[in-house]
Amino acid sequence: MTRAARRRRRMLPLALASSILLSGCWDRVEIDQRGFVVGVGIDEPAKQEEKQGSGNQSRAKQTFKVVYQIVMPAGLSTNKSDGGESGGKAFFNMTVEENTMATSMAKLSQRLSRAPFFEHLKVIVISESIARKPRKFAETIDFFLRESQMRRSTRVMITRDRAVNILNTHPPDQKLPSQYLEELSDNTKESSRILPESRIGDVHEFLLKRKSFAIQAVTNGNPNYSTLTEAAIFNGTSNQLVGFLTSQETAGLNFLQGKVKGGQIKFSFDDRLGVFSLEKATKSLECKFGPDHLPSFTYHIKVDGAVDEVLHAPDTLKEPSIKKMEEAVRKEIVKIMEMTINKLQHEYNCDVMGLREYLFHNHYYWFKQHENEWEEQGNLFATRPVQLDVKVSVRRSGNINLTED
Template sequence: MAKRVLAGGLLVIALMLLVTGCWDQVQIEERGFVVGVAVDFPRNKQAKEQSNQEAPNKPVGQNRFLITTQLVIPGGLVASGQSNGGGQNTSNEAYLNLVSEGDSIFEVARELATRSSRTPFYQHLKVMIISEEVAKSKYGFANAIDVTLRDPDSRRSSKVYIAKGDAKSVIEVRPKTEKLPSLYIDSVGENIDKNSRMLPDIRLGDVHQQLLNNFSFAIPRITAEKQEVKIAGAAVFDTDNHMVGFLGEEETEGLNFLTGKVRGGVVKAKINNDLVVMNIQGAKKSIKADLRDKQHMKFNISIQCEGAVMESFVPMDLLNEKSIKKLQSAFAHEIERMSKDTIAKVHKEMPVDVIRLGRYLKQNHHELWKQIQYDWEKGQQLYQKSDINVEAKVFIRNIGGINKTENPIGR
């Protein structure tokens, strides 16, 4: 009898726990879906000075942020001519940008409650854009994403970009192909298999890992051009998580080859004073190192690339073995040129190990890495003292539907 009473009591407790599962539910129509966030520094200092005058003893941070939050207006997503089942969105806007300023990003997010009828909901956040000014400031980048990493409602799969100029201008573009600028930016970022000048996506989870590791890293660069964006190039960060500069588009392409991150794209080669264009179908890299002299380590990066000839302005027979070898050599030389330009930038000029040689040492020569890790980019700066050589090989797997290019009269 006692066992039955005990079992019944446990069953009642279990049912009570199940009943309380929806205590914090929020109806979907009451949520304000945030799809994009842009982080800048405010241009005017009057607001901060006025705030200090109103409450001179309140705690303030070293930086003050200007946050642009993009929320979805569901009624604006309804196609023209269709009923939205309720009030009409006369402006036909599918989003609303709310701009707020404060010392704390979390404070700014909560301040939106004083201006929006819907509770901001960050689980559908697609993109987070941070201005180069914030990224270059001391602890600015880490502080800008801290709350997003801590908030359980945020998505760690949200893409992160560094804006050349103001981040606000990027999220305010008005693309004609999409109703939501943030979804447009997110879609453009998916085209990395079409252009090797785009750095592969960096998501919030990746950024968190980079901040915790003692390595340099790169994040895709984004710029606003009229009513569209361009994702090409890269922002480079040192081991202190400060942005030290940008890589151009060709330098980013070279970086992708050096790190084995090329997923597709185009390589142009010059043959007989005209162009032949190859579509990249695959690429990989390998590293060999001579580590006998710690003060002067030598690294040889070998790049192998496969592709198909997609365009040729040069009259040549692509079934001829000598022609193919000449073409493969020309493409390999172009890959080596771009890679060497990148090495010159990140090895001597900056210098930051975004080529990931430190990671190679940590994974493949761990005992040596434990001895030199604090002298790699800092201290004795062994990274800068090392030699880096690059060699490329190209294999043409397809020449297209024709083997010869017509030679026009007078060409």
């Protein structure tokens, strides 16, 4: 073998390795060729026309009205030298009607000059009318769970209003409504009435385990803001929306789940109005079995905080005043928790409080014997006694304005 032939033979593996490495970008799409979808709203058409027929045929006729929120990059720029105009529109909404989510995306592709790209999708808003239908909620998000571009951290919200109205909420200080909604869902440290963010990955796990669950519900205040202080309750068996918790009941659920990160509690004592600022809240759950071999539960809640405001207050540094304020706050927390428990047990029969999960982890053999009776058949959840043991500590009471002795 000649020297040249041996040299060519040695170079062959290097050439093959280089070709493999260079082929890694074969499917790359330039950023200016992507249509960035940052929000999706899913409604029923105003007039849903379905012909009589079998159940499968009726479901096949049902269509979705899907609004896609798409970024206009030039509108995001605040530098005129970049080719954008300061304050220009940063998004546009495009509406598509189809009977599946996949075909609606295909139809969107036929209208956009850039290929739809979902990797930066921030929020999916689904209307109440769709979520209340058995299994329809799961079918609606199925496409997003299968889509390879999707992030499992994308937020999911339910609305009593039209989803398109929510995606048209445009605060003056935010260029993208979808980003506004995403940031709004994170304000749990500022309010105990906001449920922790509902990520599509978590919702997927609830659906697979057939567990009842709660996710954030958003209402449309006006074009400048939306409100996120309700919780949408889903039945784990039928995978459908059964109702909503009010803002107070949502705060009660946060206490029951041990997810309070902050916020305020209004209270009154001796005909005076005050505001208690939550700084720390811990939860533990205790379970006991009676002679009937059925469980009863006790929630132990410990809350620390400060008095932010008291109207016409006595000396709030005195021990009697502190004890009265602690008792007043305790009663208020117990009241909102009892409201939540009553609605979940007796109106919705949906355990989103964590009792099922506690039994699964701590009393597994009992739970497996009674799993089907917990919510679905025997309604055990609705009949189980739940006691509340709440302790409140006022760490800082302040004493700015002494108006009374």
